[in-house]
Amino acid sequence: MSMIIQKLLAGALFALMLIKGMDLIIDSFMPVEVERAASTGGAAEAATAAAPAAPEKPLPVRLASADAKKGEDVAKKCQSCHTFNQGGPTRVGPNLFGVVGRAKASLAGFAYSDALKKVGGDWTYDELDKWIAKPTSYAPGTKMAFAGIADGQERADVIAYLRSISPQAPPLPQQ
Ligand code: HEC
Structure with a gap:
């Protein structure tokens, strides 16, 4: 493998790692609800998921x-x-x-x-x-x-x- 290709590959790998790292950092700062809403495709769904169970009858x-x-x-x-x-x-x-x-x-x-x-x-x-x-x-x-x-x-x-x-x-x- 030539030196140039090796350097290019290393560079690409580094860039990928950087992107993945950013992703992880963003993930860890994003509140769970926002993430869930984003992944289920709607804030309404997140609201239902977070709704408490019906209270027990006396x-x-x-x-x-x-x-x-x-x-x-x-x-x-x-x-x-x-x-x-x-x-x-x-x-x-x-x-x-x-x-x-x-x-x-x-x-x-x-x-x-x-x-x-x-x-x-x-x-x-x-x-x-x-x-x-x-x-x-x-x-x-x-x-x-x-x-x-x-x-x-x-x-x-x-x-x-x-x-x-x-x-x-x-x-x-x-x-
Ligand atoms: C793994 C065994 C076990 C199972 C299963 C179990 N119990 Fe018990 N139960 C005990 C023991 C031992 C005591 C005594 C507790 C103590 O002295 O702290 C007790 C005490 C009680 C008492 C108090 C009785 C008294 O004379 O003050 C009641 C009422 C009771 N159990 C109801 C139930 C009911 C209803 C269930 C099923 C839904 C149940 N238990 C399942 C072991 C069991």
């Missing part, structure tokens, strides 16, 4: 339309650790018959974590909703190794099922 509304039968299905996720029948045995977690309206961490013979014991109060609908959403946020340090149920209606269904097996359950909250 619990009394979710409970009013909850389906205990569906909740029983959802509760299969809990069965590896909980029994639901009256007088059912302890598994990894306590038996849940009658849990709605029961004092928290109160089933005799189950070794609850200090984290749950110190929360105090009864299992109301509202408390159960928060607990089932994310046990580790509700009672940091809890022994319930369960990620939680993010879907609000699914939680309401489970709570409706728990209510159906809780003779002492308080009346449903007013909407």
Whole structure:
């Protein structure tokens, strides 16, 4: 290869690297929205993408339309650790018959974590909703190794099922 061609190639390569470098620098300074709008071809689309999810309905509304039968299905996720029948045995977690309206961490013979014991109060609908959403946020340090149920209606269904097996359950909250 002649010296001239080699120099030309090196020059071209250098120019390419320069262009690519500029690109990267511009990229890193451009706000994400602008970039997304540019790549999807419209600011309107970027606005929809950034729109927040619809807010969750309040619990009394979710409970009013909850389906205990569906909740029983959802509760299969809990069965590896909980029994639901009256007088059912302890598994990894306590038996849940009658849990709605029961004092928290109160089933005799189950070794609850200090984290749950110190929360105090009864299992109301509202408390159960928060607990089932994310046990580790509700009672940091809890022994319930369960990620939680993010879907609000699914939680309401489970709570409706728990209510159906809780003779002492308080009346449903007013909407
Ligand atoms: C991996 C096992 C596991 C799974 C799955 C699980 N739990 Fe639990 N659960 C536990 C343990 C362990 C405790 C006791 C927690 C503590 O002492 O910190 C508990 C406690 C509870 C309590 C409090 C009971 C009381 O007497 O105070 C409720 C209510 C409950 N779980 C509901 C559920 C529901 C509903 C599901 C399914 C959606 C579920 N759990 C899934 C292990 C589990």
